[in-house]
Amino acid sequence: MPHYNLYSSLGLDRSQSAESIEYEIEQRISAGLINNPGGLDELRVAQRVLGDPDRRAIYDRRLDDSYAPEITVDALRQLATTEIAPRQQPVTAFGAATDSSNARRGYDSYPTQEFARARPAVGVPTAAESRQVTDVSTAASVDKRRNPLPWIIGAVALLLIAGLLTWWLTQRETTEEWTGQNAELAEAFPKLISDADGGAGFMGMTCRSHTTEGDESAKIRCAGPDNGVSVFLFDSVEERDASIPAGKKERYGNDSCTIETVELEGQNPAAYFIAPQGDLGTYSLLVNGEDAKDLRLKLPIC
Numbered sequence: 001m002p003h004y005n006l007y008s009s010l011g012l013d014r015s016q017s018a019e020s021i022e023y024e025i026e027q028r029i030s031a032g033l034i035n036n037p038g039g040l041d042e043l044r045v046a047q048r049v050l051g052d053p054d055r056r057a058i059y060d061r062r063l064d065d066s067y068a069p070e071i072t073v074d075a076l077r078q079l080a081t082t083e084i085a086p087r088q089q090p091v092t093a094f095g096a097a098t099d100s101s102n103a104r105r106g107y108d109s110y111p112t113q114e115f116a117r118a119r120p121a122v123g124v125p126t127a128a129e130s131r132q133v134t135d136v137s138t139a140a141s142v143d144k145r146r147n148p149l150p151w152i153i154g155a156v157a158l159l160l161i162a163g164l165l166t167w168w169l170t171q172r173e174t175t176e177e178w179t180g181q182n183a184e185l186a187e188a189f190p191k192l193i194s195d196a197d198g199g200a201g202f203m204g205m206t207c208r209s210h211t212t213e214g215d216e217s218a219k220i221r222c223a224g225p226d227n228g229v230s231v232f233l234f235d236s237v238e239e240r241d242a243s244i245p246a247g248k249k250e251r252y253g254n255d256s257c258t259i260e261t262v263e264l265e266g267q268n269p270a271a272y273f274i275a276p277q278g279d280l281g282t283y284s285l286l287v288n289g290e291d292a293k294d295l296r297l298k299l300p301i302c
Contacts, residue, residue, distance in 0.1 A: 002070075003062070003063050003068075003070060003071035004070075004071045004072060004073060004075075004076060005063065006042075006045075006046045006049065006050060007050075009036055009038065009042065010025070010036050010042070010043070010046055011036075012024070012046075014060075018051050018052060018053045018056050019051070021046075021047075021050045021051055021056075022047055022050070022051025022052075025043050025046055025047040025050075025051065026047065028043060029043055029044075029047075038073075044080075045073075045076050045077055045080045048079075048080035048081070049076060049079055049080050052084075054084040055079055055080070055082075055084060058084075059071070059076075174198040175194075175197060175199045176197045176198065177196050177197070178195075178196060178197055178209075180218070181217050181218035181233055182197070182209050182218050182220055184218065184233060185218050185219075185220050185233050185283075186220065188233075188280065188283060189231060189283075189300070191300035192229065192231065192299060192300050192301070193207050193222060193231060194206075194207040194222070197209050201222040202222060202229070202299065202300060203224060204224060205222035205223055205224040205227070205228065205229065206222065206223060206224070207220055207221070207222040208220070208221055208222075210230070212232075214243065215234055215235070215239040215242065215243065216232050216233065216234060216243075217233045217235050218232070218233040219231070219232050219233075224289075226289050226290045226291065227287070227290060227291050227292060228287070228288055228289055229285060229286070229287045229295075229299065230285065230286040230287075231283065231284075231285050232283065232285070232286075234282045235282070236282060237281040237282055239282075240281060240283070240284050241275070243284060244262060244275055244284070245262055245264055245273055246262075247263060248262065248263070249261070249262050250262075252297060256302035257276060257277065257278055257279075257280060257301065257302035258276075258277040258278065259274050259275065259277065259301060259302075260274070260275045260277065261273065261274050261275075262275075267288065269288060269289050269290050269292060270288065270289075270292045270293055271286060271288035271292060272286070272287050272288070272292055272293065273285075274286070274287065274296055274299070276301055276302075280302075285299065285301070287299065
């Protein structure tokens with residue numbers, strides 16, 4: 001590996017005298033002009049080596065010898081702190097006396113090492129820090145320009161589509177067309193009973209076919225969270241009237257039709273039996289729930 005060249009590293013003119021180099025380095029240190037790779041440590045070592053004629057002579061001789069062991073930072077530091085022996089005594093390079101061939105040539109070898117990098121002045125950002133600040137500023141600017149509204153609208157639209165699809169599949173799988181006498185019931189009360197078995201009827205109640213009892217020919221039950229309505233079909237008015245429970249009858253009517261209602265005793269929540277008159281004489285209804293008393297008069301029967 002090449003020798004560590006203090007002249008090149010510090011930008012010094014090799015033709016200068018040792019005194020001139022020492023003075024120039026001292027001026028740099030005093031003025032704080034420490035912009036060399038090795039920082040203040042390198043300047044101090046160079047001042048001791050190149051500013052002293054004897055040390056400089058040893059350094060220059062080894063620097064010019066390409067076959068000499070590599071001049072390392074450790075070797076320079078050792079030379080800078082070595083007191084040069086009198087000229088009449090054998091002198092080894094960089095202050096170490098030895099009988100080796102290198103010593104006879106005036107050199108020692110040391111591990112390769114670099115000067116510590118100069119630290120930037122306090123408060124002055126490094127290039128990496130400057131890039132980081134720029135990146136953060138750029139990211140912040142991008143975030144400010146980014147409008148989240150389209151993403152929100154898109155998410156809401158997807159949820160709405162998913163909900164509608166789920167509802168459609170649910171309705172498609174659980175509803176069936178009314179058949180037989182159940183279809184007759186649905187046709188007689190179109191505003192009360194849903195269009196299909198499992199569909200939504202009056203007030204959103206779910207209407208389904210139920211098993212008949214006694215003289216009943218058909219039965220559909222529409223139920224919601226708080227109230228429910230059962231609609232019955234009989235083969236005759238007599239069979240329908242026979243199913244009316246005992247109790248006080250109340251009669252209500254308008255220009256379209258008339259109904260009789262009977263409150264079932266002992267029911268909680270309340271329950272009312274409804275018997276339409278006239279053309280609807282073969283039908284009856286049973287309404288029960290929290291709002292049964294008011295609901296019996298609001299049912300779209302006529």
